[in-house]
Amino acid sequence: AQSVTQLDSHVSVSEGTPVLLRCNYSSSYSPSLFWYVQHPNKGLQLLLKYTSAATLVKGINGFEAEFKKSETSFHLTKPSAHMSDAAEYFCVVRREDSSYKLIFGSGTRLLVRP
Amino acid sequence: SAVISQKPSRDICQRGTSLTIQCQVDSQVTMMFWYRQQPGQSLTLIATANQGSEATYESGFVIDKFPISRPNLTFSTLTVSNMSPEDSSIYLCSGRTDQETQYFGPGTRLLVL
Numbered sequence: 001a002q003s004v005t006q007l008d009s010h011v012s013v014s015e016g017t018p019v020l021l022r023c024n025y026s027s028s029y030s031p032s033l034f035w036y037v038q039h040p041n042k043g044l045q046l047l048l049k050y051t052s053a054a055t056l057v058k059g060i061n062g063f064e065a066e067f068k069k070s071e072t073s074f075h076l077t078k079p080s081a082h083m084s085d086a087a088e089y090f091c092v093v094r095r096e097d098s099s100y101k102l103i104f105g106s107g108t109r110l111l112v113r114p
Numbered sequence: 115s116a117v118i119s120q121k122p123s124r125d126i127c128q129r130g131t132s133l134t135i136q137c138q139v140d141s142q143v144t145m146m147f148w149y150r151q152q153p154g155q156s157l158t159l160i161a162t163a164n165q166g167s168e169a170t171y172e173s174g175f176v177i178d179k180f181p182i183s184r185p186n187l188t189f190s191t192l193t194v195s196n197m198s199p200e201d202s203s204i205y206l207c208s209g210r211t212d213q214e215t216q217y218f219g220p221g222t223r224l225l226v227l
Contacts, residue, residue: 032214043118043206043220044157051214090156100145100210104156 002027004093006105014113019063019078021108023091026072032094033074034102035065039087047089050074061085086112116141116209118219126225132195135222137207139188145210146184148192151221152203160205163190197226 007022025031035047048059055067065076074091091105117140127133137146146163161182162170169182184190194201207219 036218041223044208044218046215046217049214094214100216101147101159101162102216104158106156 004105006108010109012111013081019081021076023074025093034092035076036090037087081112116211116217120219124223134193137190139209142187143209146190147208149206150203199226202226
């Protein structure tokens with residue numbers, strides 16, 4: 001069955017250090033993958049998406065993700081964390097049986113220490 | 115892109131009552147969806163809101179419990195019926211503007227006592 005797994009429920013970094021949020025997917029075909037961010041008491045915001053174009057995808061706020069088919073991974077990175085990056089991050093895959101339904105990962109809470 | 119608003123932003127309800135949540139999109143979207151996010155968990159799709167016809171529900175969700183309307187391209191409602199404490203969740207509306215992107219509303223935080 002199609003799925004997406006976020007390997008860490010919590011990640012804690014110091015401000016100014018790199019961020020790595022890990023995501024693995026399972027899919028029979030070349031998937032469409034997304035990262036969304038949810039700030040406390042806010043809705044979900046799209047950070048970036050991969051739709052079988054360039055494997056390195058740049059998103060908003062300095063985030064980027066690399067699609068690695070051989071590793072079935074789509075990890076989210078940022079060179080330097082900012083306090084405002086503290087939030088919940090969701091890795092999402094588009095369902096293969098539909099052109100629009102999404103499957104959400106369990107989420108990773110990013111904590112940024114001063 | 116699309117800007118999506120929801121009303122109410124939060125509510126506290128008594129068990130056995132019903133609550134209707136409204137979702138408004140600022141531009142036409144091809145698809146609208148309703149999700150549930152239970153405390154500390156990820157998002158689960160409830161249903162696809164179809165314009166002018168019955169919604170399409172995911173496994174585990176039924177129309178009697180979660181009736182949905184979508185009278186036009188930019189507006190939809192979700193009703194949570196005969197509520198119990200287990201219905202306490204965040205309910206989110208989303209709209210799809212193209213084949214690959216969904217935009218989400220801020221959510222409605224529901225607490226059932």
